[in-house]
Amino acid sequence: STPTTTTTATTNNVNATFKACNLCQALEHDAAYTSFTSEEVTLFSNNKHNIKDGRNNDNATNTNASVPLVPPQLLFHLTTIFSTTMWIHVHVGDDGLRQFIERACRWTRRFLLIEPQPSGCYRKANVRLRKMGRPELNDVTSSRLAMRPDIEKSIEMIMVECGFRKVTLEEMMMTTNGHAGDGDDKREKKREELAAVTSWNRSLDLYERVSVV
Numbered sequence: 001s002t003p004t005t006t007t008t009a010t011t012n013n014v015n016a017t018f019k020a021c022n023l024c025q026a027l028e029h030d031a032a033y034t035s036f037t038s039e040e041v042t043l044f045s046n047n048k049h050n051i052k053d054g055r056n057n058d059n060a061t062n063t064n065a066s067v068p069l070v071p072p073q074l075l076f077h078l079t080t081i082f083s084t085t086m087w088i089h090v091h092v093g094d095d096g097l098r099q100f101i102e103r104a105c106r107w108t109r110r111f112l113l114i115e116p117q118p119s120g121c122y123r124k125a126n127v128r129l130r131k132m133g134r135p136e137l138n139d140v141t142s143s144r145l146a147m148r149p150d151i152e153k154s155i156e157m158i159m160v161e162c163g164f165r166k167v168t169l170e171e172m173m174m175t176t177n178g179h180a181g182d183g184d185d186k187r188e189k190k191r192e193e194l195a196a197v198t199s200w201n202r203s204l205d206l207y208e209r210v211s212v213v
Helices: 024-054 059-063 085-106 119-132 146-163 169-175 182-192
Strands: 007-013 014-020 075-080 106-115 164-166 205-209
Touching: 014 024, 024 085, 075 085, 085 106, 085 119, 085 146, 106 146, 119 146, 146 164, 146 205
Parallel strands: 075 106
Antiparallel strands: 007 014, 106 205, 164 205
């Protein structure tokens, strides 16, 4: 277990804050989230106070354009989970993975994009570790990890229980200027273009909260 650490980076005048923590540990994960939102509330409060008092009024429009003039929702509009599920699963089991996903859902206001690592990845991970001369993962069999054989479906079930729905390719096709009158070849080509697959040949699943917070 390691304490939460913070890293700030600036690219093209955009500030990004990264919180590093052990995602397998609920207390650390919660602490990283709480720390981040506390900083955002402080930033918002200071900005609102400056605008109210008229300080820096000459350039308030420019310097504060990205800060909303309403109390911030303490939820992320988009949460992404890449190449993570297997590692959490093998270390803390079915219950630990479920709890991690539930925490991510709890903090997500609208969309959650997740890359489930399929069952075959568990076996391949040990092969890679063996070649690198590093310790192999603990028991990754389905007798210990019951969710592993159909991990994608298991994750989807948890997401649905948390109030999310899976966004289909058909919906994405319609939102990218797809039309019902398009020919079969054109629709199939668009489907292939939209099929979300990473460089590791894994699917990307987009979920949307049913009731927007």
